[in-house]
Every structure is written in structure tokens, then in C-alpha cells.
């Protein structure tokens with residue numbers, strides 16, 4: 001049976017009754033508010049030919065349309081899936097030692113949650129996001145809620161595993177809004193895991209010219225993300241923040257994620273080729289809202305500049321990469 005909680009700010013959008021006809025309908029204290037919130041959250045505003053989340057409109061500057069959803073799933077399943085060798089997490093859970101209650105913060109399409117629900121059928125797995133873009137038919141132990149994770153979390157029951165993935169540019173203070181709230185919401189002995197990549201492309205051999213198109217774009221999006229108060233490149237700080245908040249047994253794994261197939265190693269070259277595809281697919285969405293909000297650039301200005309950035313991304317004589325971190329730690333107890 002799924003847990004039943006009241007949520008001052010979130011609301012449910014999984015149709016659990018399809019799969020669990022015994023489950024009681026779940027309502028917020030004020031049903032009318034809940035219904036209007038549900039329909040409003042689905043009225044995605046359109047800008048620059050893309051759609052964006054409606055709940056807390058403007059809080060997150062990247063799109064939520066099918067293009068972006070496909071990109072997120074490709075990144076999660078193919079690229080991260082390969083890098084982690086098919087593992088969904090590095091925190092010490094397994095089929096023999098499954099988690100009981102799992103929360104995925106800023107879940108996107110809910111792909112990770114759905115896979116976790118399948119892998120651990122005895123666990124309850126919940127995903128929260130600003131956008132109701134998750135599938136309606138999911139394993140019976142899975143639920144999704146529209147919720148702004150930067151607001152105070154209200155859970156009656158603690159979780160034993162909280163997870164975040166690729167949330168760069170989503171939070172103004174990841175340490176306070178996510179790591180601290182996760183610490184407070186975990187049971188003693190529970191684990192928090194965060195996987196994130198800095199939105200900063202660099203090279204070790206000088207082949208990425210900081211004043212070339214890709215170098216300028218990288219600088220611009222990072223400056224823009226700071227200007228709007230949602231920094232893109234904080235992944236290298238995660239381990240320190242976990243420890244400062246009070247997590248113990250904190251582990252960090254760092255990976256260099258190549259931006260195209262330049263590495264000589266076949267495994268990393270393969271990852272790089274997928275990364276190039278992902279980056280080319282996402283470039284428009286990463287740039288439009290962010291550079292418009294921060295610098296007032298028009299879609300035309302942004303798209304013209306992206307022509308040369310695309311050329312750099314596909315140039316294998318530029319040995320660019322971004323740093324990807326997986327950090328996991330345990331709440332004492």
C-alpha cells in the first residue's frame with residue numbers, strides 16, 4: 001500500500017487507481033485548489049517555440065517539451081547508464097538490501113523513479129518536479145507529485161534514500177534547499193546521492209579556445225546562470241556541502257565527460273559521441289530562456305551564435321569535456 005500524506009504545496013498526478021484499485025483517492029486539504037492547481041500546472045507556457053513548466057512559471061529556465069524529455073531520457077539511460085555500468089545508484093543498496101522509501105528530487109520524466117520501482121518492488125518510490133511530464137502508467141509502488149523542491153518539505157514519514165540527478169541550474173542554494181532538507185527528511189542511517197555535471201566545458205591541452213565560439217558560449221551560460229541566481233556549475237562543491245550538513249561516509253566519484261568522440265579510448269569515445277548528440281539536441285533549449293532572461297538576447301541572436309558553437313561541438317580536434325560527479329553520503333545513526 002502506498003503511503004498517504006497531505007501536501008501543502010504538492011499535488012498528485014499519478015493515476016495510481018489504474019494499477020491499484022484499492023488505493024484511496026488522495027486529496028489535498030482543499031480539493032478545489034488541488035484541481036485548479038492540477039490543470040494550471042499542465043498549461044505549459046510557450047516561448048521561443050518551446051514549452052516551459054507552468055507551476056511556479058519562470059523558476060526554471062529550461063524547456064519541458066517532448067524534445068527536452070527525449071534528451072533527458074537519452075542522457076539518463078544511455079550516457080549515465082553506460083558510465084555507471086547499468087547501476088541506478090552508487091549508495092549501498094541492492095536487491096538483497098533494498099531501500100524502503102525513496103525520493104527523487106527534480107525527477108524530470110521520472111525515468112529513474114520508474115526504473116527504481118521495477119528494481120525494488122518492495123520499496124515505495126516517489127518523484128517530485130515542477131512539471132507533470134511523467135508517464136501515467138507506472139509500477140504500483142511509484143508515485144509522482146508536482147512540487148517545488150526549493151520550498152520547505154513536509155513528509156510525515158522519513159525516507160531511507162533520497163536522490164538527485166542533473167539538477168544543475170535548478171536551485172539557488174542547493175546546500176540549503178536540497179542537501180539540508182534531505183538530511184532532515186532521511187531516517188538515521190539513510191543515504192543521499194547526487195549526480196551532477198558542471199555546465200563548464202574545458203580542455204587540458206588548450207584545444208578549447210576560451211575566446212572561440214564554444215568557449216564564449218560556456219562563459220556566457222555560466223555567467224547568465226549566476227546572474228539569475230541558479231548557478232550551473234556547483235557539482236564540485238557537493239562533497240564538501242554533504243559533509244558540512246552532517247553526512248558521514250561521504251564518497252565522491254569524478255568522471256570526465258567528453259563532449260564528442262575525441263578520446264582514443266573506445267569506451268570514452270563512445271560516451272563522447274553520445275554526449276555530442278545530447279549536447280547538439282539540447283543546445284537550443286539550454287540557451288534560449290537562460291540567455292534571454294539574463295541578457296535580454298533575442299531568439300534570433302541566440303540561434304545565430306549557436307551555429308558556430310555547434311561546429312565546435314562536432315570538432316574532434318577540440319578535446320573538450322565537462323566534469324561529472326557522483327556524491328553519496330549517510331545520515332549518522
Ligand SMILES: C[S@@+](CC[C@H](N)C(=O)[O-])C[C@H]1O[C@@H](n2cnc3c(N)ncnc32)[C@H](O)[C@@H]1O
Pocket residue numbers: 053059060072073076105106107108109111128129130131147148149150164165166167168170171
Ligand atoms: C535536467 S532535468 C533532470 C531531470 C532528472 N533528474 C533526470 O536526471 O533525468 C532538471 C529537472 O529539474 C526540475 N526542477 C527545476 N527546479 C525545480 C524545483 N525547484 N523543484 C522541483 N523540480 C525542479 C525541472 O522541472 C527538470 O525536470
